[in-house]
Amino acid sequence: MTDIAQLLETAGLTGRGGAGFSTAIKLRAAKENGAELIVNACDGEVGAIKDAWIVAHHLHELIEGAGLVADGRRPRIRYAAHRGSRTAQVLEKAGLPVLEVPHRYVSSEETALISLALGGLAKPLTKRAPFVFGGRDSHGRRVPPTVVLNAETVWRISQISHLGPEWFRSYGTTAEPGPRLVAVGGYVARPGVYEGSAGVALTDILDAAGGLPPDARHVGVGGLGGVLLTAAQARTTIWDSPGMKSHGGALGPGIVTVWNPAECPIEIAAGLISYGAGESAGQCGPCMFGLPALAADWADLARNPTGSGRDRLALRLGHLERRGACAHPDGVARFATSALRTLAPEFAAHANHTCQKGRTQHAQYA
CATH class of the missing domain: 3.10.20.600 (Ubiquitin-like (UB roll))
Known part of the structure; x- marks a missing residue:
């Protein structure tokens, strides 16, 4: 029988959910520890729709890929999808066990899914152990060995098994x-x-x-x-x-x-940062207090681009990175830092009332 982990190592497959970790290493650890599998099909990031596309168009290959991860074992396999979504409906209709995830930004984070699977809240665990080996979470609960793989990653496993590492590396x-x-x-x-x-x-x-x-x-x-x-x-x-x-x-x-050029980009960024601030899991200071303060600082700078708000905003950003219980504040800070740099020419136009006007909601740009 072909060693699927060796095929994936030869192919060089890495996670398609954003982290980019070696899938072969994850699979070997999953096999050695009898890990359960959660296939993450949540499309949790703003603008993400590819997981839904895979479930709609390549469900058979997705299921096959999950079976290859199991590799002859009989671990529990669950498919994570947002509650009431079209993705969840398709998975349920196919008779697959669905882990229903709340519609919150951080709910589809890897350890949040593990917490939810254990019967807890869909919030990132502050103890970020490699749970593919099992252990105990930040609340002292025993965590069975569990591996979380993005839906696209699992689909690619099926493709590589049929088409080979050389096809993948082409x-x-x-x-x-x-x-x-x-x-x-x-x-x-x-x-x-x-x-x-x-x-x-x-x-x-x-x-x-x-x-x-x-x-x-x-x-x-x-x-x-x-x-x-x-x-x-x-x-x-x-x-x-x-x-x-x-x-x-x-x-x-x-x-x-x-981004729509008919809308003020500073307002679009403000909407995204404000949305991120409202999606806190409420578990740490950088999220609970830092992100709302960041959103307020951005709004103040938009109202008065010629004041000291830029320095205050930059200082705030420096206090957010690598200090949260999960990577959520890091991500919002990364976006805000980038937007602050990229939109520097726009702030002058904003102050002079010469920019395009229009307050928008983040969902319009998802």
């Missing part, structure tokens, strides 16, 4: 091989899910959705935990880790959103 780069799904949304002609790969131009991904409109001014990459680029930067950026790192970002969960 896409992407040596360091970041394989095809990757990208959700392209916002101000484009054909929003949807498209196949991309590391190393292609960001404009190639946008071309699949009708291209970057000539009047577009800003492009978000990675959702609320990502970064904001100018249209000029987007036209010259390579979509891989080095290319995104040069802008302070990463490949992340595969999300590209073109």
Whole structure:
């Protein structure tokens, strides 16, 4: 019998949920420890829709991939999806065990799903042990060995088993091989899910959705935990880790959103930051107090761009990173830092009342 973990190691598959960890290492640990499996199909990031697309169009391969992770064992397999979503309905209709997840931003985080599976709240665990080995959580509860894999990761496992590592490595780069799904949304002609790969131009991904409109001014990459680029930067950026790192970002969960140029970008950013502040799990100071203060600082700076608000905002951002119980405040801080830098020319126009007006909700750009 083919060793699926060896195939994945040869292929170089890494997690497609954003973290980019080696899938082969996870699978070996899961097998050695008899780990249960949670397939994360929540589309938890702002602008994410690819998990729903996989469930709608490749459910059979998804189920097969989950079986390959089990590798002849009989671990418990559950499929995580937001309660009442179309994804949950499709999974339930197929007779699959569904872990129903609340509609909260942090609810689909890896340890939040583990907590929910244990009968607790869907909140990230403050003790961030590698639970594929089992152990006890921050509340002292015993955690059985559990591995969480993104739906696209599980689908790619099925593909590699049929098409081989060489097929997989024919896409992407040596360091970041394989095809990757990208959700392209916002101000484009054909929003949807498209196949991309590391190393292609960001404009190639946008071309699949009708291209970057000539009047577009800003492009978000990675959702609320990502970064904001100018249209000029987007036209010259390579979509891989080095290319995104040069802008302070990463490949992340595969999300590209073109912002509507008819709307004030400072207001769009304010809406996203405010949304992030409202999605706190309420477990640590950086989230409970830091993010609302960040949102207030951003709003103050938008009202008075010529004051000392920029320095205060920058100081606030420095107090958020790497201090939270989970990565949520880090992600919002990363986005706010990027937006503050990218929108520097916009603040002057905002102060002079010459920018495009219009307060928007984050969901319009998801």
